[in-house]
Amino acid sequence: MKEVPMALSIAGTDPTGGAGIHADLKTFQECDTYGMAVVTSVVSQNTEGVRDVWHVPVELIKSQLNAVFEDTRPQAVKTGMLATPEIINSVADRIEAEKVPLVVDPVMVATSGDSLMEEETEKLMRTRLLPLATIITPNKDEAEKLIGQSISSLTEAKEAARHLVEELGAGSALVKGGHFSGDATDILYAGNEFYYFSAPRTETNHTHGTGCTLSAAIAAKLARGYNIADAVDESKQFITEAISQPLGIGKGNGPVNHFASRLTRDELFVERRMYHGK
Numbered sequence: 001m002k003e004v005p006m007a008l009s010i011a012g013t014d015p016t017g018g019a020g021i022h023a024d025l026k027t028f029q030e031c032d033t034y035g036m037a038v039v040t041s042v043v044s045q046n047t048e049g050v051r052d053v054w055h056v057p058v059e060l061i062k063s064q065l066n067a068v069f070e071d072t073r074p075q076a077v078k079t080g081m082l083a084t085p086e087i088i089n090s091v092a093d094r095i096e097a098e099k100v101p102l103v104v105d106p107v108m109v110a111t112s113g114d115s116l117m118e119e120e121t122e123k124l125m126r127t128r129l130l131p132l133a134t135i136i137t138p139n140k141d142e143a144e145k146l147i148g149q150s151i152s153s154l155t156e157a158k159e160a161a162r163h164l165v166e167e168l169g170a171g172s173a174l175v176k177g178g179h180f181s182g183d184a185t186d187i188l189y190a191g192n193e194f195y196y197f198s199a200p201r202t203e204t205n206h207t208h209g210t211g212c213t214l215s216a217a218i219a220a221k222l223a224r225g226y227n228i229a230d231a232v233d234e235s236k237q238f239i240t241e242a243i244s245q246p247l248g249i250g251k252g253n254g255p256v257n258h259f260a261s262r263l264t265r266d267e268l269f270v271e272r273r274m275y276h277g278k
């Protein structure tokens with residue numbers, strides 16, 4: 001029987017739609033996957049930064065997970081912002097029980113530099129969630145925190161990817177190069193092999209939600225049955241297009257363009273019309 005590919009995001013919110021579950025749901029849709037979302041924290045943020053954060057009570061997170069898994073079966077799950085030890089434990093318990101392919105985006109700070117995770121949570125991210133990951137997708141800072149070593153070259157990034165898999169137990173690891181200089185090169189270690197995904201760096205500050213979007217695309221591709229290397233390859237193309245054609249939204253670090261692989265800018269932008277009705 002043919003099934004509709006379904007992907008679930010377990011993450012925080014962004015009312016301006018650039019990061020968190022909002023970015024994930026847009027990405028799932030653009031990647032031809034039915035999107036679902038469990039909210040872990042309500043974050044009052046915009047392109048300029050984080051204003052307030054309220055964590056959803058753990059009982060309500062468990063209830064949302066029950067609502068999803070007692071009714072449907074996502075073929076892939078991605079996690080984003082999981083800010084407290086209790087939240088990590090409740091999500092890890094569920095993933096362990098369901099044995100569903102898992103993309104872990106170990107969100108620790110927002111693009112704006114604001115912290116999104118309590119410190120003791122980092123340890124649980126490493127010891128409980130990472131071993132359940134089909135793929136973990138840290139940026140430079142997150143990879144450094146997870147392995148406890150600094151990373152300043154591609155060779156060290158490669159070593160970090162191997163460390164995440166062989167020492168810490170992730171299924172595979174993608175160490176992202178967004179925060180290095182030069183080309184945006186991401187290194188995947190999967191099945192004892194290294195893969196390089198490189199794209200020219202776009203000179204832009206519109207990179208709010210790049211990590212969320214990339215990891216959601218990988219989850220969507222896994223839900224559609226791709227192997228890990230192909231899922232990352234297509235997702236890298238998706239994020240590269242989304243970054244290279246920014247929308248100019250917001251006063252700060254703006255969102256990426258989730259339409260970019262489908263619509264040209266001429267098709268997307270419309271004449272603004274004034275609404276005069278009541």
Ligand SMILES: Nc1ncnc2c1ncn2[C@@H]1O[C@H](COP(=O)(O)OP(=O)(O)OP(=O)(O)O)[C@@H](O)[C@H]1O
Pocket residue numbers: 019109110111138139140176177178179184185186199200201202203204207208209210211212214236239240243
């Ligand atoms: N300026 C850029 N030009 C091209 N690609 C980029 C640029 N910045 C980031 N990328 C790519 O975007 C993807 C996300 O990487 P990045 O390191 O920005 O993630 P992140 O820091 O987790 O994102 P977030 O800002 O959402 O936390 C990677 O594939 C990376 O190579």
Ligand SMILES: Cc1ncc(CO)c(N)n1
Pocket residue numbers: 011012013014019020021043045080081107109110111208209210211212
């Ligand atoms: C909710 C949320 N998750 C992740 C990020 C990282 O971009 C963010 N800014 N907000």
